[in-house]
Amino acid sequence: MNKNIISAKLLRWYARHARDLPWRHTGDPYSIWISEIMLQQTQVETVIPYYRRFLARFPSVRALAEARADEVLKIWENLGYYSRARHLHAAAKEIVVRWGGRLPQNRKELLSLPGIGEYTAAAVLSIAFGQSVAAIDGNVSRVISRLFALRKPLGSSESRRHIRTLADQLLSKRNPGHFNQAIMDLGATVCTPRNPDCLSCPLRGLCKAKVLGLQEQLPVAKKRPTLSHKHMTAAIILDRKKRALVVKRPVSGLLGGLWKFPGGERGAKETIKEALCKTVCEELGISISVGKAVASIKHAYTHFRVTFHVYQCAIERGRPKSQEGRLWQWVSPKELRRLALSKAERKIFDVLPHS
Secondary structure, three states: OOHHHHHHHHHHHHHHHOOOOHHHHOOOHHHHHHHHHHOOOOOHHHHHHHHHHHHHHOOOHHHHHHOOHHHHHHHHOOOOOOHHHHHHHHHHHHHHHHHOOOOOOOHHHHHOOOOOOHHHHHHHHHHHHOOOOOOOOHHHHHHHHHHOOOOOOOOOHHHHHHHHHHHHHHOOOOOHHHHHHHHHHHHHHOOOOOOOOHHHOOOHHHOHHHHHOOOOOOOOOOOOOOOEEEEEEEEEEEOOOOOEEEEEOOOOOOOOOOEEOOOOEOOOOOOHHHHHHHHHHHHHOOEEEEEEEEEEEEEEOOOEEEEEEEEEEEEEEOOOOOOOOOOEEEEOHHHHHHOOEOHHHHHHHHOOOOO
16 A cells, blocks of 8 residues: 555545544744643544633743643633643743743653653654654554554554554655644544545545445454442531632642542441541541531533432531641632632532532
């Protein structure tokens, strides 16, 4: 198969059918970096308004570096995978200190920054700096697997090596940024996971999977593990002014740095109420009485599902204090809206009395 022909056909198709996306109207490396981080594990349509708001608030590396962490998380709220926002903030600070606010053009230096892996480094280097590096994401892997009828499951080390070799061979050296975006667009809009639109594909005459009638069977996916289910507790504790007690999560870990209602995961041998009393005491050093159930809220994360058991509670003994350095505060509904909360915590907020 002539790989130059594939590249030429793909670039001609892209010239006519490229998606009109805001980050494609700039050559600014900072803006391109922000878009690539936001696009990790997130649909393009979801990203666009966040991208515009983020750049309006933090128009440069230095502006991002000088922002407070809470500001960054609030702008990011509901986009998910919050470690991306924390890593962006940390990386911006490093870029200011090490390179005067300019994104490095060296692969090794880019990879040394928080939140930048092989794909993101390749995308930034090729799109922002015109370097000949193939950027391989899920869309690219799927297109190449079908194009060459690869039978090894995606995600296996052998499959990754093979796809990397083929992507490097296909890459247009004259216009690597457009090539990388072209093959991503093809995977996102034509060579989709299910029901690929082969009739609209510029590579249909060269695709081995199409010739063999395997376009629906390829690529071979790894078996996904069954999602586990966790039971979480949340305490609604109000003071005399009807302000709610909230606590800040540790910076590291899931949803790090966001605010939450007190509570935590139920242990295997605990009742919901036992778990609620225990976790609130661990977080804030107080004993509570558990009142009536307020809501049972279901939520799904990438690797597990959760049911939040929400109860009205009251402080029986002690005063809230920072355990292990965790911040806490009493907040009115208006103040709570300004805090960075996860989507699940927003669902809990929605069932609170807001009078």
